Amino acid sequence: MTHPVIVVENLGKKYLIRHEQQKNYTTLRDTLTQGVQSLWNRKRVKQQPSKEEFWPLKDLSFEIKxxxxxGIIGRNGAGKSTLLKILSRITEPTTGRIRIKGRVASLLEVGTGFHPELTGRENIYLNGAILGMTKVEIKRKFDEIVAFAEVEKFLDTPVKHYSSGMYVRLAFAVAAHLEPEILIVDEVLAVGDAQFQRKCLGKMESVGKEGRTVLFVSHQMSAVESLCNRAILLQSGQLYLDSGPQAVIQSYLESSHIIAHQVPLKKRTDRQGNNKVKFSSFRILDENGVEVTALQSGKDYCFEVGYKNILDNILNNITLSIDFHDERNTRVMMLKNKFTNDLFHLTPGDGHFYCKIKDLPLANGTYRIALFLSIGDNEILDYIEDAVSIDVDGGDFFGTGSPGLPSHCKILVRAEWSKASSSLSTVNY
Ligand SMILES: Nc1ncnc2c1ncn2[C@@H]1O[C@H](COP(=O)(O)OP(=O)(O)OP(=O)(O)O)[C@@H](O)[C@H]1O
Ligand SMILES: [Mg+2]
Incomplete structure (x- = not known):
């Protein structure tokens, strides 16, 4: 029996969230009390921001051999990154404790682990030293790291001048190559292009095969399924399920489905962004403008997304994205107004976006829709990962009655087929 290298016991993390008190929520009693207080103590007139306790992790226990x-999975805000930060000793737990045996290298959000003023080369040595490696050991790995990260040209540039892609490539290369006994990776697949993502997955797989321990947070279920031999599902900071990856992914996808259906969009709390503008509703209309709950391949639809802008000013350069994910959480279709330069400006108050599509190219199956709203590419206003879940059921995309092969491929494309009988013949277009 191998011994556990990570032991987590009754782990809890508390944050204090400050709320600035808002005038419109002040009761008459509050106003009177404050008035009286102000007579006695002038300092008290200034409203104190209230503090609320918030536990992103609660009573979490598990062992890893x-x-x-x-794979650690869970909805936005479930506590995954908080857990990885505690395991990487970037933050302290509030309750409980962790025990770790071995050198840990972690790749968390951009910004941790690297010193912005130091060059790529210096950061590689710094990180190696933090991992307890000698200069000779780091030197031995140096070329491999640089080749993996593809940053040769910028080795002597301070990393603060790197693009986010370069930064993450180098950070991942350092974490994965400096022979840590435990590798902790948070969502690296969200950044970087598809080729780099494949490279990272391959590297993590080989690290795992070398008998080292890997902890990996991802929203990409296919990656968790192919890479991990165990998965932990966190829900509201608590351990919901700890089992084989397939069983845990199944449970996660089923629970998201229920939430997506039961809680109206405007009341959802599993959202990110600054919420200056929030999604308030989502409907799908067929070609006659009638609301539908299930879709058919090959038909035309209009997606209606309701929003509320709580600001008093007009916002320009608004990007909206409606992303469709299949049962494995792979993004298979993306509708984004930016692709066609149809950027919006928003006036204060409520409104709706409309997105019309022709010939729905999705095969039968259940899809989760993520809604994403931002100003340009920078400021995220609202993002709901599992906003709604829809079924595509039936339809006749090909006009032949064939549904395609939904279990193998979700995207439908009409193709023209022809054949030339001799290798010398050329195809006529
Ligand atoms: N420094 C902080 N102060 C207050 N609250 C925080 C802080 N850091 C995280 N939180 C909150 O703790 C909760 C858990 O956050 P965490 O980043 O661990 O979630 P996550 O599971 O990684 O989510 P995601 O999938 O979106 O990355 C969230 O509600 C988040 O807003
Ligand atoms: Mg996170």
């Missing part, structure tokens, strides 16, 4: 590759 050497050589296990564990």
């Amino acid at each position: 050497q050589g296990e590759c564990v």
